[in-house]
Amino acid sequence: MLQEIPEKYETKKVEEQINQFWNETDAYHKTREGRKNGKKFFFVDGPPYTTGHIHMGTAWNKVIKDSILRYRSMNGDAVTDTPGWDMHGLPIEVKVEEKLGFQSKKDIETFGVGNFIQECKSFAIEKKGDMTNQFKALGIWMDWDNPYMTLKDEYIEAAWWVIQKAHEKSLLEEGKRVVNWCPRCETAIADSEVEYMDRDDDSIYVKFPVKGEQDFYVVIWTTTPWTIPSNVAAAVHPDAEYVIVKATREDGKVERLLIGKESVPLIMKRGKYPSHEILETKKGSDLQGLEYTAPLAAEVPAQAEMAHAVYPADYVSLDNTGIVHIAPGHGLDDFNVGSKFGLPIFCPVGSNGSYTKEAGKYAGMNIREANDIIIEDLKSKDLLLSQGKINHRYGHCWRCKTAIIYLATEQWFLDVGKIKDEMLNAIDNEIEWTPDWAGSARFRDWVADARDWCISRQRYWGIPVPIWTCPDCKKRAVFGTKQELITKAQLTGDIELHRPYVDEVTLECECGGKMVRTKDVFDVWFDSAVASFATLGFPGRTDLFEEKWPADFITEGHDQTRGWFYSQLGASIAAFGKTPYKSVLMHGFTMDKDGKKMSKSLGNVVTPDEVIEKYGADVLRAYSLSSSAPWDDLKFVWDDVATVNRTVNILWNVYKFPLPYMVLDNFNPLEHPAESLIGSMREEDKWILSRLQSTVAEVTEAMDEKTLHKALRGLFNFILEDLSRWYIQLIRPRTWTEANDPDKLAVYATLYETYVTIAKLSAPFMPYLSETMYQNLVKNIDENAPLSVHMNDWPAPKEIFVNAELEEHMEIVRNVVEASSNARQKAGRKLRWPISRIVVVPTDEAVAAALTHLRDVLLEQTNAKDVEVLAVGEAWKDLDVQMTPNQSVLGPTFKQDAKKVSDALIEAGAKSLKEVFDRVEEMELSLADGTTVTITADMVIFEELIPEGIAGSDSDCGMVYVDAKLTKELESEGYTREVIRRIQDMRKELNLAVDDQITAAVLIKDQHVSDLIKDMTSLIATEVRAGELILNPDAASGDLIKEWDIEGIQMTIGISGKKA
């Protein structure tokens, strides 16, 4: 049996009930079980980092995933829905360090690495639990009991396996490179871990003395004084022009400066040189080999040993001095220049950001603290041309926000250069991108520019690098699985693959030495890079891998271009030479209402929790999916969430509306499927069913194209425009009839078909609401129906209901009704008052056909007694025409006779002139004096004159006139409806049930109106379910008595109710 539902849509109750239902019935597992033999759809979840709380972006991400998985599942696919968790890495280490009050790595060593990673592990597992609950609250159906976790040994093995393969293919390299280095975390960090923020730094111009010359300098600019002790060269752009300037100082001293030609004004200003003169112009390439003396040779002994000279480099820009200071130990470009010209890689800075012994005078100092001292030293030697501060964007450690430095260190690299072509080929040919440019432009550009990937980190909480090296003979062993290690190391028991346990494993080398593990752990990005096969248990097991890999689908935000899209592709190409995923949907970010990033410091963060609390999970889901294209950024606007909520609420109201009638009538949809009642259906029933099929097609197409916003908008548009605003309005009277006739059954069946289909169509997006509708509409009727809406097949358009012409005709009628309302408003006639007719001048035959076809709908909705459809282009004969002579044309044409012509035109009359000019462009007109002139169409201006009581409104379908002139009958009906409305209103006020009987008394003093109503009392009585209705008793009486003013007419109405 169908059941009535609560008056109000209460999301909390719905979600609570449905969650309980899902839990009790194990609906999730049964749904997956039901599709296990379907077409495989291998989805891989990009693992969120276990921070403990999800934000709007994470929520949106999972909602997209869940919607697509539910959609695929309803289409019969056996979906893989393993959620993932990213649980290693510096962010957690930093959190744990904060918690334990640690300052540096030394504190960790003292605490014990074993204890430390235990803390990290507990943290990650606890947060994973918290976040799982948050995702569940969003209605996300994933295999929450069996997620993949990067900290599991089985998972770690996948990373090891890739490294072993990379090693075998010579893609693994160890070497000295310049890396981003966090001096606090004392580790290398990946490009992707560098966060750019504004920062104040020194800005100094330094004079390098040219060797063997007096007062001749090469001038460079830098923001890092601390790198001057590491300087080994200066670089110029080979194609740029440089000048030697003779510059006179304020103190009269004359210097010669080598700078870029364009830099002269700037440098003269910075160095406060009152006058100067250009001595010589040189091309950059001609400057190569120009030697200079190290500025800090005295302070840094090693500097005195090295040669310093000018070299060309293409990357040099002409900003500042046009000459760049080169410290190969502290910059990537510098390092490359150094390598190219065989310069020493001098790097007297240690891992904690302090100078080493090699730095001479500065040894032991923190580099940033040394800045001022170095500046002073340069100043004292008169080598400082200028000194200032600059605010610029500079890289910081993404976790601890410390300003990074660049250090040349020994690291492990994945040689991306060797596999880049394969990666690009996969992007171009093997992966389907949504939107297309995500792959063809954005990701492609990133990969094309990618450098070797530094995968080693000098930290603790991560996947240990599986490389063992013999300190004596340098022989190396790389392990791909735990078992391999156990066997080779001849271990007896099991072993955990984390530090410090794995560090204790040593191997006997062929040379007799003892091989020890490289102390590094992996870059945490390398963890998730192996997710596509680690989630399948590979290499521990291979069956699932062979069956499913590579992924059919992944979807992540556009930041993952540099992240997961890249890391996965790199790892898979390195290991298997194949792409790990076949299609990608790249989605956007959630921004605040102004399109700004949500951040704690800006105080503009909105959490998913808040939204669920206020509007529920379904509304949050529907909002985030519908308000922008997946790949565009989503501006979070509360007002718009409220609008979506309103739409969902309308769906609830629409769904609720017929239930009391259906329940009362014991309507059984199984006995009366819509298909069987087509013969009894009115045109509007067939119309809504046709629109329903179009909507099914539209939503399906949108989902297949991954344009989820279009799917939601199509669905909502149908619910709002077609169902709520039109169909429900049309059929309301039919649901009130008490007779059990086929006409009413047709409405029930139509509504039922529509609602069940809507429940299925909205299932991927609003899993709770759709389920509650389905449970009532379907499960309450048919025990054999699938347990959950989510176990149903995705609806396909039913051909039998498709009728494109009917849809087109109804569209026209709606247009005309709208124009009619507009005209009514102009005529000042409320809809409640009938009008004698509407007159339409159709723009084309289709409009005429539609109005004839759907005449009943048109009459009903316009509350008109008749409709006249004129022929296309026909003028309505009741319309008066007013003509005005166009003096601005008549004047110049007829000069002094203009007045006479004008008079003659007025004499001829508007109507007859209009008839003529409707047919031809010009006519002969006789004037009063007997002469004849030629009148052209542009000499007269016609205006339609609408008769009294009629109003017109233009529409796409043509002019629509309403004839609002009253007749006695119309007036009588108008007042009758006014009275009915008032009594209904009072019934409502007394909280009477629909079928309660009343007695009513209506007192109207106005004789005219009273007479108009007199013959209508039985009609009124029927409409308001009054057993007795008395017109004009001595006094109104009843439980409720009210005074009404209707169009200036006073009425007193009293009613009494009694329970049916």
Added chain:
RNA sequence: GGGCCCGUAGCUUAGCCUGGUGGAGCGUUCGGCUGAUAACCGAAAGGUCCUGCGUUCGAAUCGCAGCGGGCCCA
């Protein structure tokens, strides 16, 4: 500084690929409806289509340059 995306009414957006009178929703104002009713419907006002230049008979749409926002990189 570079790559990609976005810029349309007060706000959120459709239209842009394939050039031809810019269309919705929210909000505002006015009105209507009244057994979906703390709901619903209609109308009006509101636009330098980010700016400039170009192509074209014609540009929101195509091209170039710039400005602003986002992501990524340097």
